[in-house]
Amino acid sequence: MNQGSAPLQQPINTIEQHADKLVNGLEEISKAVCQLKAVNQSLQHVYDQSVIHYLQLQEDTDTMRAMYRRLKAQYERMASQLQPQIEDPGISGQQIPGQQIPTSPGDSLELVQIPWEVSPPSFKSNIKLRYTLRTDSVVCSVCFNSNGDCLAFSNSKTVFIVSTQDGSLISTFDIPHTQNITDFNTRAIRISPDSQYLALGGPTHNILIYSIPSRRIIADLNGYHENKISALLFSNDSNTLYSGGFDGYLCIFQLKTMTLFKMLKHGTSESMKNGNEMIVALTKDDEESFIAVGFMNGSVGIYEPTFTQPMNSFKAHDQFLLDVATSPLDCSIATSSHDKTTKIWSLRGVASCRKTLKSHDDLVLSACFSPKEPICFTGSKDETIKAWDYKKGELLFTLKAHKNTLFELAHHPTDKILVSCSGDGLVCLWVYHS
Template sequence: MSYQQQRPPLNLDQRLNELLDAIKQEFDQVKNEAFRLHKDESEGKYNKQVAELRDIRNTVYNLQQTHERIKRQYEEDISRLKAELEQRDRQSSQLQYHNQQNAAAQTQQSPTQLPPPQTPQLQQQQPPNQLQTTQNGAQASNNQPNQLQTNQQITQAPNSADSQQSISDKPIPTFLKELDAQLVPEQWKKQTHEFYVLYNPALPKTLDVDLVHSFDHNSVVCCVRFSRDGKYLATGCNKSAQIYGVESGQLVARLTDDGNFLNGTNGAPSNAANPEANSGDLYIRAVTFSPDGKYLATGAEDKLIRIWDLSSRSVIQYLKGHEQDIYSLDYFPDGTKLVSGSGDKSVRIWDLNTSQTSLTLAIEDGVTTVAVSPDSSLIAAGSLDRIVRVWNASSGFLVDRLDGAELNNGHKDSVYSVQFTHDGKEITSGSLDTTVKLWALDTNKNGATNKANVKCEVTYRGHKDFVLSVCSTPDNEYILSGSKDRGVIFWDKNSGDPLFMLQGHRNSVISVCVSNNGIGGNGYFATGSGDCKARIWKYKRDFNQ
């Protein structure tokens, strides 16, 4: 009897456990439902914010495009009004000239003995900066005193609107028109079996050039770049990048990505995702060393940027985002970011800590060349639409368009090369219009430019075909340009005069670069050519004539 009395409590415990299990299950269901609802709500907010950011970005881009259209219209109106004012000035000057002649006829019996006054048309054709060049030329040749006197009279006349134009009306010197070493006197040339140099006979010879090393490649050499310390030279060609010792001329490394690329390792897509890997050709169109010299960035036709660790000769990063060939790369001076230019009409700034794009700058046409200013504050890019654009590197705002619209002295064809001078105050640009230009930048601490002082200072004329690459020496004394005419010209930066033409390749000079360790007018420069050669040259002050 006592045993039967104890059974009900056991049933109560079982029932209690069942109720607790039911409560637990219901709690789990409520918790899961709440988590799902919270997750859906969070994802909805996130998607909404992403959409809002995308709209803001599109709005900013549209505003930028509208701003550029308004600016172009404004510049066109300014140019038209300036032309009208100049026409009125010419008419007024002509009227004044006729009045002077009439007055002279009334007061003199022999008016033909009076010298004609200088007309404003001649004043406009001769800017003040050209006086010094004309004087130097007269001293060198010492046979045109009358022309010198005329030029002095012209520059003493009142300034006109055209006095702010660049040195752009100089004719191509005679010694650059034929480029035939056999027709040049011995004292104005240097000739070897590998190259020849033609000097400007109107100027004293101050530089000598010698070939240091020549490197054969298996294809066209698309690009050359020195390391910051000047000890190494990198070249890019089909399927590989090479690194050479500048002093020894020895091949230090040949970088090919066949293994990593085929296996799809290190973040690289496999062949299935990149049919370019099997297409045969893969030209390396851009190379650049990191500031510390430990890494090399390469850009190629497969739309990828590779970051190579030079100690292990392996790819440690793949930067993916461009939609067409990558044509140009440049490291920021601190080595934490990289800028790239592509045929997909965009410039990208990459954060190398995350391998992600931190800023994308879109334009209207393909980007052929990019450069970072020495203080990291500005980015310059040249494109197929003939314009050099300058952006604030932090905000991405367009600082200026170097198109010479106000004075009609911009490039007339696609810009293929840009570089900041080493002091960061100027930009050099080379174009398919066969010219090189020097642009002055007057920027404040916030990266904004003084519009009145952004102008084309000098136009360098002398090449007979496309200018494909430009650079400047570390002392900012000389500009170098490489061209499809197979030549490299050394220019005096300030006057725009060509010092000499180097003919050292049998095909286009696609890339030219100066080493940063040049001192006192002595240094190295390198060239890459369509003749499948890269060459290192040495320039030095030598002649005392």
């Protein structure tokens, strides 16, 4: 009996040995997988940090380029005063001298003519560059007033309000600076629906409120944000101002008293180091049934207008989110990203992506909608503006005029008019036909 069981015992021992080796091997593999996950998380953290530094470097580069252009323009003006210019009628294709627009001392705003092109060329008969304004620094934000008869933007020192019709100067406001801030470009400028207020993200993480009729600062909302103001939004009745910042704070101000009504903080100090909860955009629908908040981490948060319920959110992009816009036509949401795309979302029920607009060669910083047609315009670091039929996801045409990053596009509230601003210091007003 014992002699018969001996041959069986040996295979059993062998199987157990192999099983032990297999278990040990699986444990080693499991440890290796855990180590790889840890390494991957570390690399992802390094990547996120590098992208943030890259964007900051790009902003600094644009500022340096603007300073170079300003110094070059000053040099050329001095040279022209010392040596009269001789015009050669035989030379063609030169820039036609622009009309200097009267501004505050030290400022420069000029109507200029620039070359531009559209593709496919067949669209050129449907598009007109009504005018181009040149200032002496980067222009990061531009907006229309509620009836569209004027638009606002700023250089590093002055806010300009100009006529939509011909670009003529209507009003200017000085931007106060502190001694330790020598160069500043606001990321957010908005006019209230009643055209009484102009709000500006200021140089010290503050919000400046100007009275448009009296042309003076009536409030300096300071001490609420701890980082740059990245987005501003007025309520429909002009009584409330929403502000978003790179600190992840969403502040709600009552404009009748110019006081803080509520502050909503997103993220933790640790997550803010990666830029995860940085707010980059604010938007709402025409009925003001929701407020959408765009976060740099690629997600969009949706608040109901009383802000009494928790924020609902959805992941829009795996890479950095750079802008969010709402269509007046059907409440579609456009999200623009570092991944070179703009996505069109429906918020009915669960947020769902309807189309992905992909044609830009670099990150997309801005999107806006036509109020009457299913057209979405996008602006990119590739220096182009693209128009899309966002229902079909089809590219209609591409505009090329700017020589630097497109920072913001804004659509006229009623007419087929688009305004663009860029790191080249130009503000272009476009008129188009279907």
